[in-house]
Amino acid sequence: MLGSGPSRQPQKNWGTSSEKGRLYFITEYVKLFCKEFKEIFYMVNVNYAEDIVPLSSFRADMTRLMSQTKATHRPIVVTQNGRAANVFLDVADYQQLVDKLDLMMDIYKGEQDIAAGRVHSTDDVRRAIASDLGVSI
Numbered sequence: 035m036l037g038s039g040p041s042r043q044p045q046k047n048w049g050t051s052s053e054k055g056r057l058y059f060i061t062e063y064v065k066l067f068c069k070e071f072k073e074i075f076y077m078v079n080v081n082y083a084e085d086i087v088p089l090s091s092f093r094a095d096m097t098r099l100m101s102q103t104k105a106t107h108r109p110i111v112v113t114q115n116g117r118a119a120n121v122f123l124d125v126a127d128y129q130q131l132v133d134k135l136d137l138m139m140d141i142y143k144g145e146q147d148i149a150a151g152r153v154h155s156t157d158d159v160r161r162a163i164a165s166d167l168g169v170s171i
Contacts, residue, residue, distance in 0.1 A: 079108060081106075081108060085108050085109065086111045086118075089112055092110070092112045099122065103122060104124045110122040
């Protein structure tokens with residue numbers, strides 16, 4: 035099994051093709067992380083002139099504000115007694131935000147595993163998968 039085998043410490047020398055492939059993978063991983071973070075940042079960007087409304091206005095104009103969040107992909111900040119009380123967001127945008135945050139957490143956990151040396155070689159992973167599937171490689 036994959037979890038029961040010995041783990042390998044990451045190596046510092048990136049000279050072999052396998053190590054260069056690993057470096058490329060890590061580089062692409064970081065690019066993806068930065069791209070996802072940037073998209074999340076822009077998704078929750080608020081237009082202060084249009085996207086902050088008092089609760090009374092929100093109640094009176096809910097249909098238009100629902101259409102606005104769907105069209106602009108920006109949240110509506112609802113205030114109560116002059117202070118931010120709630121955020122109203124289109125459900126598809128909310129799900130996308132949650133999915134991206136989950137991906138970022140997975141990346142973070144992977145980075146922790148790499149730093150702690152909880153890594154396996156490609157050959158070990160292939161053997162474990164083949165064993166689980168009952169095939170030989």
